[in-house]
Amino acid sequence: MEFPAAASPAPASFDAWLASQGPQQAPVAAGLLGLLEPTGACLAVKSMATGRYVFASPGMSELFSQSDHGIVGSTDAELMRTDEVQAMRRAEQAALAQRGVVSSEHRLELGGRRREFMVTRIPLGSEHVMALWSDKTEERHRESHLQRALQQLEQQQKALEQLRRELQQGSGRDDVSGLYMRAQFDDQLLREIDLSTREHREFTLVLIALDPVPEGQETLGDEARQRLLEGLGRMLRANTRAMDAACRIGEDLFAVLLSGVGLATAHARMEQLRRQCHAQIVVLHGQDLGLSLSMGVASFPHTASRQEELLQAAEMAAKEAQRRGGNQVVLASIPFGLGG
Template identity: 55%
Template sequence: MSTLPLQDADTLKPSPLLARLWAMAGERQGGHVVVKDAASGRILEADAALARVLRPDGQPLVGGLDADWCDAGMVVALRAADQAALARDGVLASEHRIETAGTRRDFLVLRLAGRQGGHAVLASIWIDLTPQRRQEQQLRQALDQIEQLQRANESLRLELKDQGLRDAASGLYTRSHFEEQLRREVDLSTREHREFALVFVAVDPLSGPGAALGEAARVRVLEALGRLLRGNTRAMDASCRYDEDRFAVLLSGVGLATAHSRMEGLRRQCATQIVVHDGQELGFTTSMGVASFPHTAHTQDDLVSASEAALAEARRRGGNHVTLAAIRFEP
């Protein structure tokens, strides 16, 4: 029974089978040739360069089996790919991740079954994809960093834009931004025939230590009221510093009764809130006027006027009060 010679060399003389496989491999560079006996799986030919990669211990690759240089899991994977290639007419391409001496490499393996010297053999070309995968990984990391930087820049842009729309003392939106939201809410409610409420809020005149501390105490109270307003409004609502002494709150999709109930809860919170400034405990109360669209007004200007009138009535009653605007009855 004739046997094929074993050959482990830097260059292998291309047999017709190997020449066919190289032609099918196309223009790929850096490929390494391996020829196995189809029956036993024993390696008959191999590039010396691939042998140095797969057998860094210096042992020969030719003459041995896959089990001599890789773990059991990889032996099973390689054997399955070999059997699939032997069972088909044509080239089988598969990828394998090989780890030797602590180094992981990715290979594309092209396999082709045929005969060489009267023996059934399996020829394969091993193409090292590791440099390409490393470049792809570096590219992905660079793209991820660019994307993260873009997200950070966009977040900063939105934050700076948002800061430009907010009042420094209270942290609430400015009047111009609020009025734009109010216009949109009027348009939306008019189209969809739904209601919403507008509330004007004012801090009652400070007494005791607050009155003695003057403007500094007033700023601390405004900051506290801004926090309470932010905590008592939903994402769909809006609050703003309307002018020097007043705040405005837009309660989307809320009727007069619900708005009154929510603002009454806020009034109680304000009345029990303690603000500390220079070691002094400061208390404060608020007056609120509640109007609703379309029950107390049918236009934006009328709604603002109705809420202002309700606030004036709350102040006239001595403050620390929530007053509802009168409901208009159409004939």
């Protein structure tokens, strides 16, 4: 809403200031204040000519421990430290210069306690600035606690991965993920096809691809990719049976053979794994990278009855999952007339 410039000298109270603006503004201001009070936000209007507050909501007076007589008529110099006053003045001048909304963060020492605020300002004409104060102290404390927890988790993950590497040295497993590699996967796939053919039973092949990193994480580079590969390796080792084979078969591609498992059961298990991976916290430099996967599920013999066709079907399903935006499980199509 537009407010014309106030006359000088500035009125001593917001009521007087409102009266100088015209009676049509009073209901608007009262309604605005009524909306803000339940949110815990505080509202103040300051005369730039005198530097004195001409209006302050009750919360502002409580904030500065001035509940008895309020802060109307006071200046920042009477309420804050010199460095805090200077920061306030710079933000107010920016709002006047830009003739629009300006938000800034301020740290104040109040009652012996460090408090943090987001203050959003808008000029009212050319001589007054309205400021909306939001207390961010508890939010910043929570963010700080979360950051420390993430840093501790990152150190634990590093230590566990280092221990795992030391224990499996010479085992023929992939150093990063801790899983078997392509050669073991090809052997296991041939054995599974032979077993299923002889015993007339099905098994499922799942191809799992890491989704591209979200915007903003590209600069983290190879170290972030390694952490994600380590995280996926941990999840696959913890969520596959001894009779299943979980392997890393490419740079960002993994495969799981689910022995004796049909499409419906495999889909349910992989959907559960996808949700668990998505909820998994993988940390780098105190930042949760987010583990997002695309999975393609194909079965022998219903999807395909030959090794290459089975691999191709699962790969196409995984690519389709990524085409749909990633973080999905897609079933390979079953050709008409194939299988029993």
